Amino acid sequence: MPLEIPFTVPKVPKVFQIADTSFVDDATSANIAYNDKYVIVYDFSKVDIDGAIAEFKELLKDLGATGLHTEVRSGQQNQLLVFIQPPRELLGNTVHHSRVMDWLYGITRQHPGGTKNTIAAGAFEAEDLLSTFHLVTWRKELGGAGISPEFGKWENVLSVFPLHNPRLNRDLLVHMSKRLFLSSTDLDWIRNLWGSKVAFYFAFIQSYFLSLAFPCVAGIFAWAFLPKYSLTFALIIGAWCTVFLEYWKIREVDLSIRWNVRGVSKLKSNRPQFQWEKEVIDAAGRVRHYFPRWKRIARQLYVVPFLIISTLFLSLVIGGIFALETFINDGYDGPYDYYLEYCPTIFLAILLPFINSYLEGIAARLTDYENHRTQDHYDMALTQKVFVLQSISNYLPIFLTGFVYVPFGDVIIPKLRASILTYIGQKPDPNFTFYVDPDRLRNEVITLTVTGQVSSAIEELALPYLKSNTKEWWRSYRNTHTFSGRKKNKWRRGDDPSEARFLGRVRKQAALPSYDVQEDISEMVLQFGYLALFSPVWPLIPIGFFINNWFELRADIIKICAEHQRPDPRRDDGIGPWVASLEALTWLGSLTTAAIVHLYGFEYTWGVGKWWSLPLTIFLSEHIFLGFRSGVRWALETIGSQHIRKERAEMYAERKRYLDEMEASAAKKGHLDVVERERRKSVRMTAADVFWTRQVEEGASLHAGVGLIKAIKGGEIMKKMI
Numbered sequence: 001m002p003l004e005i006p007f008t009v010p011k012v013p014k015v016f017q018i019a020d021t022s023f024v025d026d027a028t029s030a031n032i033a034y035n036d037k038y039v040i041v042y043d044f045s046k047v048d049i050d051g052a053i054a055e056f057k058e059l060l061k062d063l064g065a066t067g068l069h070t071e072v073r074s075g076q077q078n079q080l081l082v083f084i085q086p087p088r089e090l091l092g093n094t095v096h097h098s099r100v101m102d103w104l105y106g107i108t109r110q111h112p113g114g115t116k117n118t119i120a121a122g123a124f125e126a127e128d129l130l131s132t133f134h135l136v137t138w139r140k141e142l143g144g145a146g147i148s149p150e151f152g153k154w155e156n157v158l159s160v161f162p163l164h165n166p167r168l169n170r171d172l173l174v175h176m177s178k179r180l181f182l183s184s185t186d187l188d189w190i191r192n193l194w195g196s197k198v199a200f201y202f203a204f205i206q207s208y209f210l211s212l213a214f215p216c217v218a219g220i221f222a223w224a225f226l227p228k229y230s231l232t233f234a235l236i237i238g239a240w241c242t243v244f245l246e247y248w249k250i251r252e253v254d255l256s257i258r259w260n261v262r263g264v265s266k267l268k269s270n271r272p273q274f275q276w277e278k279e280v281i282d283a284a285g286r287v288r289h290y291f292p293r294w295k296r297i298a299r300q301l302y303v304v305p306f307l308i309i310s311t312l313f314l315s316l317v318i319g320g321i322f323a324l325e326t327f328i329n330d331g332y333d334g335p336y337d338y339y340l341e342y343c344p345t346i347f348l349a350i351l352l353p354f355i356n357s358y359l360e361g362i363a364a365r366l367t368d369y370e371n372h373r374t375q376d377h378y379d380m381a382l383t384q385k386v387f388v389l390q391s392i393s394n395y396l397p398i399f400l401t402g403f404v405y406v407p408f409g410d411v412i413i414p415k416l417r418a419s420i421l422t423y424i425g426q427k428p429d430p431n432f433t434f435y436v437d438p439d440r441l442r443n444e445v446i447t448l449t450v451t452g453q454v455s456s457a458i459e460e461l462a463l464p465y466l467k468s469n470t471k472e473w474w475r476s477y478r479n480t481h482t483f484s485g486r487k488k489n490k491w492r493r494g495d496d497p498s499e500a501r502f503l504g505r506v507r508k509q510a511a512l513p514s515y516d517v518q519e520d521i522s523e524m525v526l527q528f529g530y531l532a533l534f535s536p537v538w539p540l541i542p543i544g545f546f547i548n549n550w551f552e553l554r555a556d557i558i559k560i561c562a563e564h565q566r567p568d569p570r571r572d573d574g575i576g577p578w579v580a581s582l583e584a585l586t587w588l589g590s591l592t593t594a595a596i597v598h599l600y601g602f603e604y605t606w607g608v609g610k611w612w613s614l615p616l617t618i619f620l621s622e623h624i625f626l627g628f629r630s631g632v633r634w635a636l637e638t639i640g641s642q643h644i645r646k647e648r649a650e651m652y653a654e655r656k657r658y659l660d661e662m663e664a665s666a667a668k669k670g671h672l673d674v675v676e677r678e679r680r681k682s683v684r685m686t687a688a689d690v691f692w693t694r695q696v697e698e699g700a701s702l703h704a705g706v707g708l709i710k711a712i713k714g715g716e717i718m719k720k721m722i
């Protein structure tokens, strides 16, 4: 008789009833805890059976040696899913240990207390999950199982990922859709679920979105009352960029104190690919893996020729296509001109992704070679390179339009036309005159920003949805048509009915790509760049961004829930070097907006005089910007962060408490009460030397010693932190 499972349909809003990867669709697995589950996808399609068995044994042995419980189920085709759960004691102890480490490195101020056997419960899901992640992926010396997906010995481990918590995902989505603006408490939800690294992205987009309200209002004002390419508007936006950035830096510190992650980047473990030259034991007795800094810097220098060549190459391609497009649009009236008009753009749209992915491949190899110690440093180094490449392909067409096509078009286009016509064997018309379309710069900016937002939405939401659905359809089609009735399918059919739906969800998640928060941040930084660099061209750009970002934030949550594996709950204390990218864009903006206002702001009277005085305008603008920035920095630092002030007060209170305790114990010794005096007297009478009888109780000496060490060491760390 088949097993009967009591099944009641939960009350779920209609929109979530689709049986997808991440929302509750299954009452039987509603009570699963997700704070301690990881899944390893082991793929044995590339090894023979003996090899696969040996490898798998090794995998389970390593996991078992770490103390992890494992359950194995079948995955897609040649895959095994290894479910991992640390026993309560192990997990609790790892959580406690990592809290002690946080205290040791000065990330948190208070020692969590307890002993080496203390079992602590994570304060939120991501804290438990992070410890599970460490148990699975950290090197054996650090107490982990050392599983590094797709690398070295674990080449056939496709991925290691935590399971989505469908209930919390749904709660988060429902909660976010009800909130117009997100407070720090709302951001806590994201931190609790996915860790602070991901939460910082959402904190950033939220702060950026809110602060965009100002340029929106200013933009409407400029559009209604100010002249085109207005100097006033350029200044307002430049000031806004500066104030926003300085504000964000303070907000980052605030949140990192709120989330107990300030300075957490010091505590990162090595990535498995990192190759060190020697092991060094530092003054504190810690083993450090040493790779000379000068070598890394020397290796990083390869980026310079790479970026120069890529820039030249991209300029050549984009510039060439741009010239061809302009020629066909404005200067060509031969056969098929109607169809030819769209060819260059379509050609570029097809070609550019290939070029970009090729260049990004080289960037990845360069970053591998740089040999970064932590995964975070590696991700950062790679993303920064990709960001530069993306900036070039995004902003270059506008630069070409603004500083080449409009000012020099009437000279260049007729020459270009003549030479192309001669080349294809037609006779150029000598009386041809070309009129530059002065609105082309504005149109270009509007087109690029609008299509940028739309295409990124399609790329992020629609494409992955279609892709994963098509894959899923193909798999089930193949399973039902090709292998029906064969042995191969038996295991899938053999799923325990009570687990079947849960396993189905896990299999879907195993097939999804992992989530990279850097891509989302880079998208926002790129958007900020349009505003910083080209604001005076079209003052209404911020309105589009404002609306887009409200949806973007929520869409990105849906994207993580439905189209990616749950992110590893890594920690970070901010958005890292992206702040430097934003600063660079703001500085560059002080140059480009000055140039745009100078060249376009006074009714397009192009002439030698205009070009001659351009460097002066740029120089002036940059210096005004630098002065303004240091003023804002000074002002905001004086006002300071609310949390930093609170932290200082707390640190003082804590030191004061130590002092009070010490004084109290000193006072106690001086004024012994009657009973105590009597007791001591009796001890004195029976013992030869009272000094040696004070800590006679078992463990008392140890307790006292530990207390002292804590008080002194604690004090030292306090001092260091000030």
Ligand SMILES: [Ca+2]
Pocket: 460, 520, 523, 552, 556
């Ligand atoms: Ca996004």
